[in-house]
Amino acid sequence: MxxxxxxxxxxxxxxxxxxxxxxxxxxxxxxxxxxxxxxxxxxxxxxxxxxxxxxxxxxxxxxxxxxxxxxxxxxxxxxxxxxxxxxxxxxxxxxxxxxxxxxxxxxxxxxxxxxxxxxxxxxxxxxxxxxxxxxxxxxxxxxxxxxxxxxxxxxxxxxxxFPPQGDVERIVEHASQSGRKSFAGLVPDNAYGTVVEAAFKETVARVGGRLVAFERYPADQAGAQAAAKRFAATAGTSADAIFVPGSASVVPGLVQAMTAAGVDTRRAMLLGTGLWDDPALLSSPVMAGARFAGADxxxxxxxxxxxxxxxxxxxxxxxxxxxxxxxxxxxxxxxxxxxxxxxxxxxxxxxxxxxxxxxxxxxxxTIQRGLAVLEVGGGTTRVVAPAPRSFASAGL
CATH class of the missing domain: 3.40.50.2300 (Response regulator)
Known part of the structure; x- marks a missing residue:
């Protein structure tokens, strides 16, 4: 060869x-x-x-x-x-x-x-x-x-x-470094949600942020939509960073329900995990400008x-x-x-x-990964914060 x-x-x-x-x-x-x-x-x-x-x-x-x-x-x-x-x-x-x-x-x-x-x-x-x-x-x-x-x-x-905890830590830290102080989380009511909830709350506290709203959404569509509307009533006026982890089949619908209930995603940064790296989510117009952590x-x-x-x-x-x-x-x-x-x-x-x-x-x-922060738009992503070239340069 x-x-x-x-x-x-x-x-x-x-x-x-x-x-x-x-x-x-x-x-x-x-x-x-x-x-x-x-x-x-x-x-x-x-x-x-x-x-x-x-x-x-x-x-x-x-x-x-x-x-x-x-x-x-x-x-x-x-x-x-x-x-x-x-x-x-x-x-x-x-x-x-x-x-x-x-x-x-x-x-x-x-x-x-x-x-x-x-x-x-x-x-x-x-x-x-x-x-x-x-x-x-x-x-x-x-x-x-x-x-x-x-x-x-x-x-x-x-x-x-690819542990979800690393995704959560990276995206919350990025939001904090971008000036976001008030965090809200809408996470799935399952085992994955339990893991990301713990990482989210721990990291928000570590970076000095405030947790202003939190809700878990069930698997059924009607229940998830209802949870998104309840969540929006609090998060829509007080959060400048909203964490919505989950699959591509669910998250765009949740975001659409939140925006319909008054959440302004141009003001509040939408945050997610590597589960977002899916063509179905990346091509959704309501997800434009949202950010998540993942590998370059x-x-x-x-x-x-x-x-x-x-x-x-x-x-x-x-x-x-x-x-x-x-x-x-x-x-x-x-x-x-x-x-x-x-x-x-x-x-x-x-x-x-x-x-x-x-x-x-x-x-x-456990594993620690050097992750990039990616922004959704036009059916693809762009790197808004590159992955570190070394752990030492990232201060890790």
């Missing part, structure tokens, strides 16, 4: 940059200015449940049967692509079917450990990650799971995912283009997690010697950079 010219970097404080492969030239988004060797794509070999021919065995647990099977195919493809685009990866992926269940995940993890896996990537679901953590801790094998549920992180279990799309668009060229279909949005985790592990094997998967290396404060930008693992196993 041809030499790949695009270079991306994973940075570790005190160590050289770790090269991530790709297909077009971009700058080092850690801002370190460190150099990397040219990266050459190499063919990978898929033999049953094994990919790659390296010496270091790495487990990849995916729900290849049962719930999540379509997603698992896309994640497996992304993992294979990461091997193909990395320069001489010295790893062998042991791909195991976790059957989409905790028991299946625990059995797959034990089988991989018995075969010599030094680190486990996946599973996808929270209960399965918890089950794998129990098995892996006994063998002192770290886990990089793909769940957003922070309750399953810790004690050698790290989560490479440039790297994802490049990744998606390469994925389509290779597999003839679009990747699922979480496919980047498999790509980044495999590339990270390959880079650590290449540069970090026998300490490659130690807590000190995995939780290095400088972090790493991947398809979705800057990220690092906290000692408690």
């Amino acid at each position: 041809a030499v790949v010219s695009r270079r991306r970097f994973l940075s570790l404080a005190g160590f050289a940059s770790l090269a991530l492969a790709g297909c077009q030239s971009v700058s080092d988004n850690t801002g370190s200015g460190l150099l990397s060797a040219p990266t050459t794509a190499v063919e990978t070999r898929a033999l049953g449940d094994v990919m790659g021919q390296g010496q270091v065995k790495v487990a990849l647990l995916l729900p290849q049967t049962g719930t999540g099977a379509p997603t698992a195919t896309s994640l497996r493809n992304a993992a294979e692509m990461a091997l193909a685009e990395f320069n001489n990866p010295n790893i062998q992926l042991l791909v195991k079917d976790d059957k989409g269940t905790p028991q299946g995940a625990a059995e797959a993890a034990q089988a991989a450990i018995n075969e010599g896996a030094e680190v486990i990537l996946g599973p996808l679901f929270a209960q399965s990650v918890a089950a794998v953590g129990g098995v892996a801790r006994q063998a002192n094998v770290p886990v990089i799971g793909y769940s957003t549920d922070a309750s399953v992180a810790g004690s050698g279990v790290y989560l490479l995912s 799309k440039a790297m994802w668009q490049s990744f998606s283009s390469r994925y389509r060229a290779r597999y003839g279909s679009d990747p699922v949005r979480t496919a980047s997690l498999a790509y980044d985790s495999v590339t990270l592990i390959a880079a650590l094997v290449q540069t970090q010697g026998m300490q490659r998967f130690s807590p000190g290396v995995l939780t290095n404060s400088s972090g790493f950079s991947g398809v979705d930008g800057l990220f690092r693992f906290r000692p408690n196993g």
